Amino acid sequence: MLYGLMAEFDNPDTLVAASRRAHQEGYRQLDAYTPFPIEELHEALDIHHTSMPLLVLIGGIVGGVTGYSLEYWVSVVAYPLNIGGRPFHSWPAFIPVTFEMTVLFAAITAVFGMLALNKLPMPYHPVFNAPRFALATRDRFFLCIEAKDRKFDATATRRFLESFGPREVTDVEQ
């Protein structure tokens, strides 16, 4: 079964031009594969702002609240100790741990949130079937229009991709 058509480009300029044009033509089920991040692709492929910052903010708040409540509960409720006559709830002394827990939870959310939203780890993906796809992590730039796109047509889409002068356009099997 056909997963999509993959075009291989030499340089990021053509890839961005082709991606933008494909999006304008009405293709929606498509993705570009590049050896390094290319900011222009966000706008060309209409990739909106990610929810990463919000997620990380929530992670940080949860971490901070967890850290402080733990300290409060331990020092006031579970195991109150008189340390040099300081109050059980000596909040200034609780700030360093609160801060560290905020950073820890936020960072863990950033990493695992990014992986989860990207659906990684994903050992198998059809694009790896494209014969020259290994170059996507070296020096080539790929654009794949997927067969499930409503506008997809094996002949017309191939002709569309070929119009940008790619090195080659290949069928990607499922």
Next chain:
Amino acid sequence: MSPASPETPTGRPPSAALADPPVIAPGHTFATISDKISAIVLTRGTPLGWFVGFGIAFAFMMLFLMTVTWLLIKGVGIWGINVPVAWGFAIVNFVWWIGIGHAGTLISAILLLLHQRWRMSINRFAEAMTLFAVACAGMFPVLHMGRPWLAYWLFPYPNSMSIWPQFRSPLVWDVFAVSTYATVSALFWFVGLVPDLATLRDRARSTTGRVIYGVLALGWRGSARHWARYEAAYLLLAGLATPLVISVHTVVSFDFAIALVPGWHSTIFPPYFVAGAIYSGFAMVLTLAIPIRAAYGLKDFITDRHLENMAKIMLATGLIVAYGYSMEAFISWYSGNTYERFMYWNRMTGPYWPAFWALIATNIVTPQLLWLKRVRHNIPLLFVISLIVNTGMWLERFVIIVTSLHRDFLPSSWGMYSPTMWDWFTYLGTMGLFVTLLLLFLRFLPMISIFEMRTLLPESKVKE
């Protein structure tokens, strides 16, 4: 990253960039960068020097294991510590190692936020250096506890003894700061590695290589949607790591500053500890980068400009440290406090005077040479200065810990401290552990961030 001047990595106008040595040698393409860096791991074969270095480092790591075994059998009495100097080499080395780690985070996080794109060829191994330095640092407080197998008591967890950590203590803050730092550094490092692991997976010729790098790459395929989230996550991590790295050495300085001991109880400690950490860390990056780039022929990527920039950062942070020392001296005089005045006078003229004056010579006087452009461009001399600064920063912690503790308030409780051979073995042993881990890293992982290096090329900028 200003699109207006694609050929200037620093974003300055082209005329200024022409005067600067480039951050990457001319003539490279996406393919040559990928091939050159991945070949070190995949195809070039292991140089003989690697085996020699690994053999020596491994021997020292075995020395470390032997020492730790003897320590577990006999207890911390094998070290030179005793009342009043209960914090000898273990804490000196802990602070020294953790300080070294800080340059890695500074390079990868703070310089990223400041758009200093020259960082890209040194951030990967600086981050690795951070991880391994933190691993070495973590050994010392744990071993110093006397019963290291109960180290988990430091963490708050429900236990049958119904006891909990005392959160007003800076030593508990330290547990949280250092463990958070180790975790976040490891995550940051791994996230940065994922796209490069995918490159190795796709370039590996052996099945073992493909499988191992394939598993580690998590199925990364360079999708534009993935890159968008990846970059957001990477930037957020950098934003989180920046205050974190400052907080870690601040908390380490609290271990001293919160105590009432003269010579420790000082508000200058947090800023000057942080500056000192960055200072020693950059010295260590230079100590490592200069031989590595020569051994692996990476002068195209780690250029003289990188070394010069690091020398400049060393000079700047070294001056902050010098300011810290002079403020310590000034305040101990200005406070009018007998104990404070005695402490500083004793540092300069007491039984440990050679350590103090060696500290001034290595840490304050020597780096002043870096004002001269000729010195910053003299690579062997830069290497020697970096070693001297590493020694100086070690002496700083020795002076702070030992001279402050050995003469405290009551003359009846004064004492002397001298390290035993087991102290030296533990210290040298962690160096063996550090170099072993570093050499394994150089052999099996790309030491320079390949995907970030690609973005340094002018053709990576989209022209429309």
